[in-house]
Amino acid sequence: MIEIDAIIKRYDDSTVVDNVSMVVEPRTVTVIVGTSGSGKTTLLRMINRLVEPTSGMIRLDGEDNRSIPGHELRRRIGYAIQGHGLFPHRTVAQNIATVPALLGWEKSRIDAKVEELLTLFQLEPKMFASRYPHELSGGQQQRVGVARALAAEPKVLLMDEPFGALDPIIRAKAQDDLLAIQRHFGTTIVLVTHDMDEAFHLANKIAVMDKGRVLQYGQPAELVRAPATPFVETLIGDAERPFRLLSIARAGAAVEPGEAEGAPISEDRTQREALAELLWTGRDAVSVISASGARIGRVTLDTLLKRAARPR
Numbered sequence: 001m002i003e004i005d006a007i008i009k010r011y012d013d014s015t016v017v018d019n020v021s022m023v024v025e026p027r028t029v030t031v032i033v034g035t036s037g038s039g040k041t042t043l044l045r046m047i048n049r050l051v052e053p054t055s056g057m058i059r060l061d062g063e064d065n066r067s068i069p070g071h072e073l074r075r076r077i078g079y080a081i082q083g084h085g086l087f088p089h090r091t092v093a094q095n096i097a098t099v100p101a102l103l104g105w106e107k108s109r110i111d112a113k114v115e116e117l118l119t120l121f122q123l124e125p126k127m128f129a130s131r132y133p134h135e136l137s138g139g140q141q142q143r144v145g146v147a148r149a150l151a152a153e154p155k156v157l158l159m160d161e162p163f164g165a166l167d168p169i170i171r172a173k174a175q176d177d178l179l180a181i182q183r184h185f186g187t188t189i190v191l192v193t194h195d196m197d198e199a200f201h202l203a204n205k206i207a208v209m210d211k212g213r214v215l216q217y218g219q220p221a222e223l224v225r226a227p228a229t230p231f232v233e234t235l236i237g238d239a240e241r242p243f244r245l246l247s248i249a250r251a252g253a254a255v256e257p258g259e260a261e262g263a264p265i266s267e268d269r270t271q272r273e274a275l276a277e278l279l280w281t282g283r284d285a286v287s288v289i290s291a292s293g294a295r296i297g298r299v300t301l302d303t304l305l306k307r308a309a310r311p312r
């Protein structure tokens, strides 16, 4: 758990993080969004003490982060940034091994970790371990950057616009990979982004920042249903609201009894995907199946349109 308690950061006369308090639950993804210059990066970097707060306290599992030695902070908290910051003259394997090597892990343990991470990130170890960063595509470099941040098995991963440089298709894939890996390791992730679609795709909770303050901190559905301020409403995007509502709920939650013609969809797909399927195939209803493949009912176009309707 990360407890951010009345954190303030001032540079000269300007207050760039203004009395922020929030709690990040373990094994969740928290996304910080907001306009440029609103203090997102500064807030993130106070968690691993790359920036020292002017006042306030941040606790990691109950421990004041100022009382945790630097090497221990680096072990507990991974950090991945846009542009990935890979060392150009070190191989992929050496890049990933950076923190474990600093921590003095045995070579066999490091090698096993590098292989595990490369495999998890779908980079065939035999092909990629000995390459240099310039021999990788942008998307591959980005994956190595995240793999490196995870190498010492940190409980917490801080990510600052990690996918900012990727094209939309690779970006969507990178987001899915991240969620799979987050579940695999049970990592607590705090991620900064400008991209609201990314926020809604990844977040268990979203913090909206403006001028150094957190205006709202809640589950995506809360932000859509009850935006705390007009700023939050604007940032979420009024026009996309129906789709956001559908993209944060699973098809399984809209099931009703009955059958439908044509290919079924899985209950864990989003309602937005169910709607897309219906619109693409011109059907009024689609059968829904459970993870084990059993038919559990159907979702109708009518139901989805009602769910997408303005809540007020």
Ligand SMILES: Nc1ncnc2c1ncn2[C@@H]1O[C@H](COP(=O)(O)OP(=O)(O)OP(=O)(O)O)[C@@H](O)[C@H]1O
Binding pocket: 011, 016, 034, 035, 036, 037, 038, 039, 040, 041, 042, 043
């Ligand atoms: N070392 C510094 N010295 C002085 N001012 C700083 C420093 N670092 C950041 N700032 C200022 O603090 C404010 C918040 O910066 P920060 O990088 O946290 O914003 P951000 O929300 O991450 O912005 P962006 O989305 O553009 O990256 C900005 O006005 C920035 O100019």
